Amino acid sequence: MTFCCIENSLAFYDVKSSQCHVGILFCSECNNMLYPKEDKRTKTLYYACRNCDYSQEADNPCVYINKLEQEVDELALIVPDVVHDPTLPRTEDHICRRCGKQEAVFFQSQTLKAEENMRLYYVCTNVDCLHKWTE
Structure with a gap:
């Protein structure tokens, strides 16, 4: 600069x-x-x-721009307690790659980048694993 x-x-x-x-x-x-x-x-x-x-x-109507860009692992933002939420749907079609359990809680959410589409997030229901992934 x-x-x-x-x-x-x-x-x-x-x-x-x-x-x-x-x-x-x-x-x-x-x-x-x-x-x-x-x-x-x-x-x-x-x-x-x-x-x-x-x-x-003024040549430009903009006075101030505060542009923050920070890469955040979106899976880290998922709270593992979602496996105890009875309102969330469960699936047996997606096997956990970490422990092999054949049940996961899933939900749909917008990604951190607004220009991207909605995405499905999965959390393993094995309380000793709680692996999180997206497809």
């Missing part, structure tokens, strides 16, 4: 995605920091100086 100065603003240039994101903007008249404001009449974003009357229209 490379930092650069673009027209009175502190920005960073992401080499991987070839995008430049504006961070802090500075007033061209008094060099103080500009703050995001909303023009309620036109519903547009602009930046204004708190020390003088300078303002400028």
